[in-house]
Amino acid sequence: MQFDKVASLVEQAKQGGATILCGGDPRGETLFYPITLVADITNEAALVQEEQFGPALPIVKYSDIEQALVWANDNPNGLGGSIWSSDSDVANELALRLEAGTIWINRHGLIQPNAPFGGIKQSGVGVEFGIEGLNQNMNIKTVLSYPS
Known part of the structure; x- marks a missing residue:
């Protein structure tokens, strides 16, 4: 459930125009989510507003x-x-x-x-x-x- 939440928030950010600087692309059948840095994201984005408890860091300018x-x-x-x-x-x-x-x-x-x-x-x-x-x-x- 947590893996899906983090993946969904990162995907929403991407769809909203944010830039994935690294990570954001889990591979394989594991529940490992890579360290992900997300730039060009607004303060209103769900990735910023929600506690996702995952390795995805939004960078708000x-x-x-x-x-x-x-x-x-x-x-x-x-x-x-x-x-x-x-x-x-x-x-x-x-x-x-x-x-x-x-x-x-x-x-x-x-x-x-x-x-x-x-x-x-x-x-x-x-x-x-x-x-x-x-x-x-x-x-x-x-x-x-x-x-x-």
Whole structure:
């Protein structure tokens, strides 16, 4: 099912005028989908707007960082995002404004067991990992006992 979803989203992008820079052409009888880079795609494309959980990366051009932030925050999903910049002050300011559960600066996808990880919006509720994640998986019981 996941293979078909990724393949369909890439095909829709292609039909919509996007350019496949690499990948996008699974071969054989396996369910292996190759790493795929998709350029010349709009922010409205399903490949950009949906969480596809596959190796297909849409590359959306922008010329104004404020517009890029509006587009990113307008997405119904909010699992994670990354900001790439040589200016750490700007990157940190943008990270605070980006609506996602986890935001990486100058890397993407690193998950640490000591840091909470989880999404917002349609990307889920709650977190795993870190103290916050442990607390979400606990049932706390209080027993108060008084001498009779």
